[in-house]
Amino acid sequence: MLILTCPYCGVNAEETELHPGGEAHLARIGPNGTDEDFESYLFARKNAKGVHFERWRHAYGCGKWFLAARCTATLQVFGTYRAQTPHPPADIVDAIRKARPDWTPDWTPAEGIAE
Amino acid sequence: MTHTPPFRLPAGGRRIDRAWQVPFRFDGRHLRGLTGDTIASALLANGQLLMGRSFKYHRPRGPIASGAEEPNALLGLGQGGRFEPNQRATTTPLTHGMITRSQNCWPSLEADIGAVNNWLSPVFPAGFYYKTFIHPRPFWKHLFEPIIRRSAGLGRAPTDPDPDRYEQAYAFADTVVVGGGIAGLTAARDAAAAGGTVLVLEQDGHWGGRTPTDHDGGQAAIDAALADLRGRDTVTLRRNTMATGLYDHGYLIARESLADHDPNQGIPRQRLWRIRAGRVIAATGALERPLSFASNDVPGVMLASAVRDFIADYAVAPGRRIVVVTNNDDAYRTALTAHAAGLEVPAIVDARPTADGALPQAARAAGITVLTGTAIAKVKGAKHVEGVVLCDHQSDGTPRQTIDCDVVAMSGGWSPVVHLYSHCGGKLTWDEGQSMFRPDPDRPPLGADGQGNVTVAGAANGDLHCAGDLEQPAGATMPVWVMPARAPYKLRAKMWLDFQNDVKVTDVELAAQEGYASVEHTKRYTTLGMATDQGKLSNINGLAVLSNALNQPIQRPARPRSARPIRR
Numbered sequence: 258m259l260i261l262t263c264p265y266c267g268v269n270a271e272e273t274e275l276h277p278g279g280e281a282h283l284a285r286i287g288p289n290g291t292d293e294d295f296e297s298y299l300f301a302r303k304n305a306k307g308v309h310f311e312r313w314r315h316a317y318g319c320g321k322w323f324l325a326a327r328c329t330a331t332l333q334v335f336g337t338y339r340a341q342t343p344h345p346p347a348d349i350v351d352a353i354r355k356a357r358p359d360w361t362p363d364w365t366p367a368e369g370i371a372e
Numbered sequence: 373m374t375h376t377p378p379f380r381l382p383a384g385g386r387r388i389d390r391a392w393q394v395p396f397r398f399d400g401r402h403l404r405g406l407t408g409d410t411i412a413s414a415l416l417a418n419g420q421l422l423m424g425r426s427f428k429y430h431r432p433r434g435p436i437a438s439g440a441e442e443p444n445a446l447l448g449l450g451q452g453g454r455f456e457p458n459q460r461a462t463t464t465p466l467t468h469g470m471i472t473r474s475q476n477c478w479p480s481l482e483a484d485i486g487a488v489n490n491w492l493s494p495v496f497p498a499g500f501y502y503k504t505f506i507h508p509r510p511f512w513k514h515l516f517e518p519i520i521r522r523s524a525g526l527g528r529a530p531t532d533p534d535p536d537r538y539e540q541a542y543a544f545a546d547t548v549v550v551g552g553g554i555a556g557l558t559a560a561r562d563a564a565a566a567g568g569t570v571l572v573l574e575q576d577g578h579w580g581g582r583t584p585t586d587h588d589g590g591q592a593a594i595d596a597a598l599a600d601l602r603g604r605d606t607v608t609l610r611r612n613t614m615a616t617g618l619y620d621h622g623y624l625i626a627r628e629s630l631a632d633h634d635p636n637q638g639i640p641r642q643r644l645w646r647i648r649a650g651r652v653i654a655a656t657g658a659l660e661r662p663l664s665f666a667s668n669d670v671p672g673v674m675l676a677s678a679v680r681d682f683i684a685d686y687a688v689a690p691g692r693r694i695v696v697v698t699n700n701d702d703a704y705r706t707a708l709t710a711h712a713a714g715l716e717v718p719a720i721v722d723a724r725p726t727a728d729g730a731l732p733q734a735a736r737a738a739g740i741t742v743l744t745g746t747a748i749a750k751v752k753g754a755k756h757v758e759g760v761v762l763c764d765h766q767s768d769g770t771p772r773q774t775i776d777c778d779v780v781a782m783s784g785g786w787s788p789v790v791h792l793y794s795h796c797g798g799k800l801t802w803d804e805g806q807s808m809f810r811p812d813p814d815r816p817p818l819g820a821d822g823q824g825n826v827t828v829a830g831a832a833n834g835d836l837h838c839a840g841d842l843e844q845p846a847g848a849t850m851p852v853w854v855m856p857a858r859a860p861y862k863l864r865a866k867m868w869l870d871f872q873n874d875v876k877v878t879d880v881e882l883a884a885q886e887g888y889a890s891v892e893h894t895k896r897y898t899t900l901g902m903a904t905d906q907g908k909l910s911n912i913n914g915l916a917v918l919s920n921a922l923n924q925p926i927q928r929p930a931r932p933r934s935a936r937p938i939r940r
């Protein structure tokens with residue numbers, strides 16, 4: 258039973274208050290994408306042992322979607338942040354790097370859209 | 373040697389009240405126990421040593437332990453909708469008019485037809501049904517499986533709906549201490565002094581764990597710690613509550629027994645606690661390990677600590693002549709307790725070459741014979757112990773002498789209870805000096821902040837002397853996995869590792885020989901540790917036998933993960 262802090266209302270919410278939404282930061286493949294990209298967007302999911310980014314909804318609280326960075330192997334939570342961001346923000350990346358020095362992001366921050 | 377009355381000792385018994393007799397029924401017979409008895413102690417006080425039949429070979433079995441680790445003394449309790457199979461006689465308190473029934477035997481416990489399996493045991497090795505019933509193919513569905521299904525399962529399922537009520541509750545605490553022994557109470561006092569709310573859970577109806585039984589002044593130390601805790605507003609003490617599992621981020625599940633087996637109280641029978649713990653201190657103690665010698669499952673062979681408990685807590689003599697067999701100093705306490713209670717202790721059989729600690733010296737001073745470097749070659753008797761045949765420990769079991777006795781108190785050392793620590797990913801380390809797995813402080817289970825959220829205190833941490841300065845340092849425990857050391861196949865085929873599921877030393881060796889190098893595969897193939905006791909007694913001994921068969925050090929094949937929930 259995880260405890261995640263909702264970044265909107267600040268409540269330390271238990272898992273029973275939350276609704277899981279699967280992997281975070283999936284890029285929508287539009288009508289111009291290839292079949293392979295669309296299939297990957299629909300079905301291919303990371304199954305990481307270690308650092309992982311997830312969507313959660315504070316269903317029995319403020320009702321908003323947020324994102325969480327946590328370790329699937331040790332249950333450590335690196336932080337939660339609002340959902341309107343294409344990549345984890347710098348403070349979350351710093352928190353992960355502090356706990357997992359050998360971890361590297363699998364995206365290039367430059368291609369992210371400015372907040 | 374026969375089993376002779378009286379079985380209730382004239383004096384002593386910390387937990388019983390001799391003024392109040394409690395009538396109950398066992399297999400239709402009307403018996404009497406005393407207030408404070410467990411079913412096991414009440415049955416022993418009536419001379420009923422035989423309490424069950426083993427699952428596979430239907431061998432006669434008596435209680436081995438005195439607590440939650442008991443694999444043999446499983447009874448059906450109650451009737452109608454309140455009938456409950458597989459209840460441990462050693463942990464269930466005796467209540468007025470209780471109806472108890474033995475299991476896995478027909479037509480009766482004494483004369484069980486299924487015992488033919490015991491004579492046929494050479495044709496039922498580990499995994500026999502994976503190999504035997506393959507051909508011809510249609511026979512599996514129409515002949516073999518129906519027969520196997522009928523003989524499978526331990527105890528009968530109740531037929532009527534459960535009439536009892538149950539309830540759930542939530543609790544929050546900064547610190548939850550699991551275990552109300554001296555280590556738990558001390559840790560709770562420290563935690564309360566440091567600030568924050570503290571919740572203390574004890575699975576038993578009594579505080580103190582082993583401390584009052586084993587240590588002079590133990591009860592006073594427990595009473596003092598309890599008085600201090602009761603004087604604090606921030607501390608909650610809860611007995612009869614067993615923490616059964618620890619889940620993510622300090623989510624602890626516990627079961628509180630409110631009116632078990634006493635349906636007339638008009639209150640819910642049990643309460644399920646969902647507890648959010650800031651941190652957990654596991655002071656869950658340690659369990660004694662059995663020793664593997666031939667016929668170590670005959671009724672009357674018990675753990676040394678259990679013999680001590682029955683004598684000191686319930687004033688019950690499991691027998692009149694008690695042979696103690698050990699590889700450590702702690703079992704000498706049993707000899708001293710039995711001696712002080714007026715029972716005969718013809719010999720202490722110690723596998724170690726020397727025994728010169730404070731307890732062995734006290735035993736010698738009391739006039740008890742101590743035989744060092746000696747082992748039990750085999751136990752004589754079928755339905756109860758009649759004697760032991762002794763040999764040198766470093767030998768192949770050539771008999772040296774025979775001693776008549778009706779109880780064998782065995783101790784193969786102690787294993788910390790590490791389930792709660794392992795549930796959320798805490799890792800264990802092999803302690804060579806004490807021959808035990810204990811929690812590795814460098815690899816604890818982690819909380820949301822990445823810091824360890826479970827600490828371990830006392831015997832659960834491998835500190836077997838946490839009861840304090842009451843004791844001299846004990847002599848070292850010598851690892852003894854098979855007794856005698858070079859026992860031939862004939863003896864190893866009679867050494868039980870898992871008592872409920874009838875797994876023997878040779879079964880684990882067969883699994884190793886057939887390529888089951890992983891302990892989880894061996895467990896599945898032999899059913900070692902898959903009984904209702906969840907391997908509390910058998911896992912470490914089985915693991916050691918497997919490692920020896922594979923010529924690996926014991927820490928090589930990873931220990932089986934502890935399953936949730938812990939059963940009581």
